[in-house]
Amino acid sequence: MEAFFSGHGFDPHRHDTYAMGFTLGGVQRFRYRGTARLSAAGQVFVLHPDEVHDGRAGTAEGFRYNILYIEPRLIQEALGGPGSLPFVRDAVSRDARLATAIKPALEDLTMILEELQRDEVVLGIAEALCAVDGSFRRRSPSKIHRRAVHEACDFLDRGTEGKVTSTELERVTGLSRFTLARAAITCGFADQSHLTRSFKKAYGLTPGRWVTVTKRS
Numbered sequence: 001m002e003a004f005f006s007g008h009g010f011d012p013h014r015h016d017t018y019a020m021g022f023t024l025g026g027v028q029r030f031r032y033r034g035t036a037r038l039s040a041a042g043q044v045f046v047l048h049p050d051e052v053h054d055g056r057a058g059t060a061e062g063f064r065y066n067i068l069y070i071e072p073r074l075i076q077e078a079l080g081g082p083g084s085l086p087f088v089r090d091a092v093s094r095d096a097r098l099a100t101a102i103k104p105a106l107e108d109l110t111m112i113l114e115e116l117q118r119d120e121v122v123l124g125i126a127e128a129l130c131a132v133d134g135s136f137r138r139r140s141p142s143k144i145h146r147r148a149v150h151e152a153c154d155f156l157d158r159g160t161e162g163k164v165t166s167t168e169l170e171r172v173t174g175l176s177r178f179t180l181a182r183a184a185i186t187c188g189f190a191d192q193s194h195l196t197r198s199f200k201k202a203y204g205l206t207p208g209r210w211v212t213v214t215k216r217s
Contacts, residue, residue, distance in 0.1 A: 002109055006062030009055035018075065019047040020102055020125070021067035027058030028065060032091050039065075039092045044099050046088045046129075066106040070122060078126035078178040086129035086136040101128035111206055115165045119177045126178075148173035149183050163208075 002024070012031070021044070028039040032053040039045050045065075047053055049072050057063050076082055088098070101124040105113065113121065130136050155172045156164065166177035173180055199207050 002064065002066050004062060004064040005055065006057050006060075009057065009063075012052050012054045014050055014052045015047065015069065016049055017069040017071050018049060018125075019067055019069055020098070021045060021065055021106060022099070022102070024064040024066060026061050026063030028055060028063040029058035030055040037091050039063075043092050043094055044102065045092050046098065047091060048085075048087060066109070068102060068105050070125065074122045075126045075129065077176070078123045079130070080178075084136070086126075086133040088129060088132050095128075095132055097128040097131050098125075101125045108200075114163055114208065115167070116169075119166050119181055123178050123181050146183075148175045148180060152180065 009028075009030075023039040023041055023043050023045065025041050027041075028045070030037050030039075030053050032047060033051060037045075038058055072085055075085055079086075101121075104117070104124070105121045151173050152169050155169070166180075169180055170177055175183070199205070199210070203210065205213065
C-alpha cells in the first residue's frame with residue numbers, strides 16, 4: 001500500500017510479517033529496536049516480524065511511503081523449508097539488492113500480481129535478505145532441475161487457456177514453486193515481472209489487461 005502522514009503517524013505496534021518498502025517523500029521518523037531511526041526519500045526500510053516500532057513525520061511537510069507485508073513462512077519456504085530467518089540489522093538503507101528485490105511489488109499498485117509474479121517477488125526478496133545478512137547460513141543450493149524446467153516449458157508451449165499458476169507448475173514438474181523459480185532463473189529464463197514491465201513500457205498495458213481488452217474486441 002501507499003500512505004501519507006503528517007505529524008503523528010502511528011503508535012507503537014508490531015507485525016506478524018516482514019514490513020518493507022520505500023520512503024517516497026519527506027522524512028519518516030520512528031523508533032525500532034530501542035533506537036531512533038530516520039528514513040528519507042529514496043531509502044529502503046525493512047522491519048522484521050514481532051519488532052515493536054512507531055512512526056511520525058520528521059519534518060512539517062509530512063512523509064509518504066510504499067510498504068509491502070510478507071509472511072515469514074513464505075521467506076522460509078523460498079529458502080528451502082523451516083529454519084531461521086535472515087535478519088537485516090540496518091532498518092534503513094539504500095541497499096541496491098533490497099531495492100531491486102522490493103521494487104517489482106510496489107512500482108505499480110494498481111496492478112494485481114499474478115501467482116507466478118508473487119512467488120518471484122518473494123524469492124527475490126528472500127535472496128536479497130540473505131545477501132544483506134552476512135551471518136545467515138545458507139542451505140546447500142539445490143541442483144539445477146533441468147528435466148523439471150523442460151517439463152514446465154513443454155507445458156507452456158502446448159498452450160493453455162487463462163492464467164498459468166504456480167500450483168499447476170508444481171503439479172506438472174513435481175517441484176515446489178520456489179525451487180522451480182530458482183531452477184528457471186539459473187537456466188537463464190526471464191521472469192514474469194520483467195516481461196510485465198517491458199510489455200507495459202512498450203504498449204501501455206500489462207499483458208493481463210491486453211488479453212482482457214482483445215477478448216472484448
